[in-house]
Amino acid sequence: MSIAPFLIAYLVFLGLGLGSFINLAADRLPRGESIISPRSHCRACGRELNTIDLLPVLGYLLRGGRCASCRVAIGASSPIVEAVAGAFMLVPILWFGVWPGAAAGIGLIAGWGLVVTGLAARRCARSERAG
Numbered sequence: 431m432s433i434a435p436f437l438i439a440y441l442v443f444l445g446l447g448l449g450s451f452i453n454l455a456a457d458r459l460p461r462g463e464s465i466i467s468p469r470s471h472c473r474a475c476g477r478e479l480n481t482i483d484l485l486p487v488l489g490y491l492l493r494g495g496r497c498a499s500c501r502v503a504i505g506a507s508s509p510i511v512e513a514v515a516g517a518f519m520l521v522p523i524l525w526f527g528v529w530p531g532a533a534a535g536i537g538l539i540a541g542w543g544l545v546v547t548g549l550a551a552r553r554c555a556r557s558e559r560a561g
């Protein structure tokens with residue numbers, strides 16, 4: 431089974447990508463914005479994010495946690511959300527094998543997405559009341 435490491439890497443990357451999508455949803459849904467358009471951009475300066483910015487976890491590390499043009503801090507929660515989503519894919523795969531693990535991983539990541547989006551919605555509601 432020499433194909434397994436590549437398959438696992440691919441599935442974990444898929445998990446990280448889903449984590450990225452969770453960040454996007456948690457950022458936009460509580461504000462009532464579309465998760466499809468516009469393209470991801472910096473909230474401070476409006477610069478559209480490119481491939482490097484959008485790399486899960488790695489993009490954050492490469493940019494030192496800041497926007498490449500205006501240097502505004504991105505916030506540590508986004509790489510953490512992505513890393514957790516990646517781990518939710520990897521751990522069940524190592525535990526149960528590739529396909530049952532991947533199925534369990536998708537379920538865990540979906541739950542994680544609900545938790546993160548729910549917390550973001552509550553934080554958003556709280557800051558609206560305060561402001």
Ligand SMILES: [Zn+2]
Pocket residue numbers: 472473474475476477497498499500501502
């Ligand atoms: Zn910026």
